[in-house]
Amino acid sequence: QVQLVESGGGLVQAGGSLRLSCTASGRTFSSATMGWFRQAPGKEREFAGAINWSGSSTSYADSVKGRFTISRDNAKNTVYLQMNSLKPEDTAVYYCAGRYSSIRSLDSPIGYAYWGQGTQVTVSS
Numbered sequence: 001q002v003q004l005v006e007s008g009g010g011l012v013q014a015g016g017s018l019r020l021s022c023t024a025s026g027r028t029f030s031s032a033t034m035g036w037f038r039q040a041p042g043k044e045r046e047f048a049g050a051i052n053w054s055g056s057s058t059s060y061a062d063s064v065k066g067r068f069t070i071s072r073d074n075a076k077n078t079v080y081l082q083m084n085s086l087k088p089e090d091t092a093v094y095y096c097a098g099r100y101s102s103i104r105s106l107d108s109p110i111g112y113a114y115w116g117q118g119t120q121v122t123v124s125s
Contacts, residue, residue: 009119022096
């Protein structure tokens with residue numbers, strides 16, 4: 001089992017930045033692929049980005065590419081989502097998720113077995 005706890009959400013003006021953190025406990029974190037998803041009211045959960053176990057490879061949704069950066073520190077069991085140039089449409093609950101092996105694509109929530117409780121990000125215009 002893996003327990004994931006997100007932090008760092010809040011209210012920010014458009015154009016601003018936030019850094020989300022997700023700290024893991026339980027099963028070996030350093031071998032997990034970690035993803036960030038978000039869900040706005042009335043919308044389905046959508047993929048924001050993912051990072052492989054070593055941090056050597058990342059993948060991003062087109063909607064956040066060039067603005068968001070995922071990184072991880074395996075010594076701290078933590079993955080980060082740096083969000084820059086935030087837009088009102090980035091407003092959502094942000095979730096981190098973990099997977100060890102899956103045939104599902106990285107952007108599919110079904111492929112992730114472990115989820116945090118979410119943290120709210122609100123971007124005002």
